Amino acid sequence: MRTKLFLAFALVIFLAILSNIVYKDLIIRDFNDYLLGTEEDRIYWIIASIEGSYMGNEWNMAHLSNSIHWGIMSGFESYVEDPWGNVVISSTEVLSELTPNMLKRMNAFFKLPYGYGEFIWYPLYLEGDEIGRLYIRPLERVGPIPMKEEIFRKRGAKFLALSFLIAGGGALFLSIILTITLSKPIRQLTKSAEDIAKGDFSARAPSQSGKGLIHFSDEIDKLTETFNYMAEALRREDALRKHLTSNIAHELRTPLTIIKGNLEAIEDGIISDPGTVIKNINSEIQRLISLVEGIGDITSAEASFFKKGEPQEVNLKEIVLSITDGMKELIEGKGLSLKTEGPSMNVRTYKDKLLIIFKNLLTNAYRFTPKGGITVNWDACAEDGKNGFYLAIEDTGPGISEENLAKIFERFYKGSESDGSGLGLAIVKELVDVMGGKIYVESAPGSGSRFTIKFTES
Numbered sequence: 001m002r003t004k005l006f007l008a009f010a011l012v013i014f015l016a017i018l019s020n021i022v023y024k025d026l027i028i029r030d031f032n033d034y035l036l037g038t039e040e041d042r043i044y045w046i047i048a049s050i051e052g053s054y055m056g057n058e059w060n061m062a063h064l065s066n067s068i069h070w071g072i073m074s075g076f077e078s079y080v081e082d083p084w085g086n087v088v089i090s091s092t093e094v095l096s097e098l099t100p101n102m103l104k105r106m107n108a109f110f111k112l113p114y115g116y117g118e119f120i121w122y123p124l125y126l127e128g129d130e131i132g133r134l135y136i137r138p139l140e141r142v143g144p145i146p147m148k149e150e151i152f153r154k155r156g157a158k159f160l161a162l163s164f165l166i167a168g169g170g171a172l173f174l175s176i177i178l179t180i181t182l183s184k185p186i187r188q189l190t191k192s193a194e195d196i197a198k199g200d201f202s203a204r205a206p207s208q209s210g211k212g213l214i215h216f217s218d219e220i221d222k223l224t225e226t227f228n229y230m231a232e233a234l235r236r237e238d239a240l241r242k243h244l245t246s247n248i249a250h251e252l253r254t255p256l257t258i259i260k261g262n263l264e265a266i267e268d269g270i271i272s273d274p275g276t277v278i279k280n281i282n283s284e285i286q287r288l289i290s291l292v293e294g295i296g297d298i299t300s301a302e303a304s305f306f307k308k309g310e311p312q313e314v315n316l317k318e319i320v321l322s323i324t325d326g327m328k329e330l331i332e333g334k335g336l337s338l339k340t341e342g343p344s345m346n347v348r349t350y351k352d353k354l355l356i357i358f359k360n361l362l363t364n365a366y367r368f369t370p371k372g373g374i375t376v377n378w379d380a381c382a383e384d385g386k387n388g389f390y391l392a393i394e395d396t397g398p399g400i401s402e403e404n405l406a407k408i409f410e411r412f413y414k415g416s417e418s419d420g421s422g423l424g425l426a427i428v429k430e431l432v433d434v435m436g437g438k439i440y441v442e443s444a445p446g447s448g449s450r451f452t453i454k455f456t457e458s
């Protein structure tokens with residue numbers, strides 16, 4: 001990551017240099033073009049002036065001399081030829097006619113009398129007829145003007161070097177900052193991930209938000225946050241698994257010990273009532289079976305969080321009756337009454353989960369209620385403007401103390417009077433959560449219990 005970042009920024013710097021070179025090249029070329037352009041302009045002025053010196057089919061030598069003089073002052077050595085190749089006038093000739101004082105002044109600007117490079121020629125016209133040719137080449141300039149140009153060139157180069165330093169330095173600075181702010185948190189994340197992989201579920205990546213001189217990696221913050229959230233989920237899951245395993249071991253031990261004790265008694269021949277022994281063994285085996293089933297149920301309830309499936313349209317009354325009808329005999333056989341109150345109504349729900357929930361709640365009511373009866377009622381309801389339904393199971397049992405109310409949904413929690421696995425309500429809670437519903441308990445010792453589940457359409 002670090003090397004890659006550095007490479008990326010090296011590329012940025014390289015591009016900065018490249019653009020600088022290109023830019024510099026263009027500016028200098030433009031400047032030279034500009035200078036050349038003005039030179040060209042001057043030549044055309046000279047040509048116009050020379051052509052203007054031809055009048056009445058002959059050269060006006062005084063005017064022509066003036067034009068050539070002006071040409072020298074504009075920085076050119078030149079001479080004019082007639083159409084037959086004879087030299088009419090030349091700048092060296094004009095120079096020789098100047099006063100020494102004038103010459104001295106001109107020498108301050110140009111190296112006289114000869115220019116440099118090849119002569120180029122331009123045709124001279126008057127009303128469409130060629131009247132001769134101008135041969136011309138630049139004089140070498142000395143003194144303030146070329147100096148100014150040189151200064152301009154140097155300044156340009158300096159400015160470009162400076163701008164390069166700023167761009168390149170900036171890119172370098174940014175690359176360092178980015179490398180530090182991006183790669184450091186990622187290294188820390190990697191370290192925490194490795195710790196977790198080794199089994200240390202308490203490992204967390206340090207939060208990055210607000211840290212550092214320059215902070216601009218929101219994505220890294222989010223990643224760190226998500227990572228820590230995941231780490232916490234793993235830690236909880238791990239704790240839960242340990243808790244579950246030790247509980248299962250504990251729950252298995254009691255029935256197995258009882259079974260073993262009874263079997264040993266048979267072996268030793270100290271049994272007076274074999275029927276009771278067999279009954280004991282049987283009920284302990286039943287306990288083991290329901291424990292194993294409970295564990296299976298809670299595992300699949302947890303798993304169903306990830307594969308909920310689609311809710312389906314069912315008749316709530318039919319669902320309730322399908323369970324109460326099956327348990328009616330059992331309940332009434334215990335001397336309890338069973339009442340079902342609610343309309344025939346269609347609801348969208350996860351039918352299988354609702355069946356498990358209801359069956360668990362009804363079984364509890366039946367098991368923990370010694371006398372009186374059970375009432376099941378349901379109806380449509382609305383919450384926060386959303387439509388839904390509720391289902392309540394009320395009994396006339398012993399009720400639950402406030403202290404125990406806080407525990408009944410925990411895995412393996414069961415009251416001293418219970419011979420169950422203590423998993424029923426944990427499964428119910430898990431499934432209600434998965435379905436996006438809510439569960440309420442109203443209960444007090446001595447006045448029965450009422451469990452209500454409520455679902456609204458999301």
Ligand SMILES: Nc1ncnc2c1ncn2[C@@H]1O[C@H](COP(=O)(O)OP(=O)(O)O)[C@@H](O)[C@H]1O
Pocket residue numbers: 364365368395397398399400408409413414415416418419420421422423424425426449
């Ligand atoms: N209707 C009820 N009336 C009184 N106590 C209840 C009722 N339902 C549950 N409980 C209490 O909550 C505990 C946990 O219930 P549950 O998770 O279903 O486990 P189990 O039924 O195996 O004991 C029960 O042991 C009991 O003490």
Ligand SMILES: [Mg+2]
Pocket residue numbers: 360363364420423424425
């Ligand atoms: Mg139960």
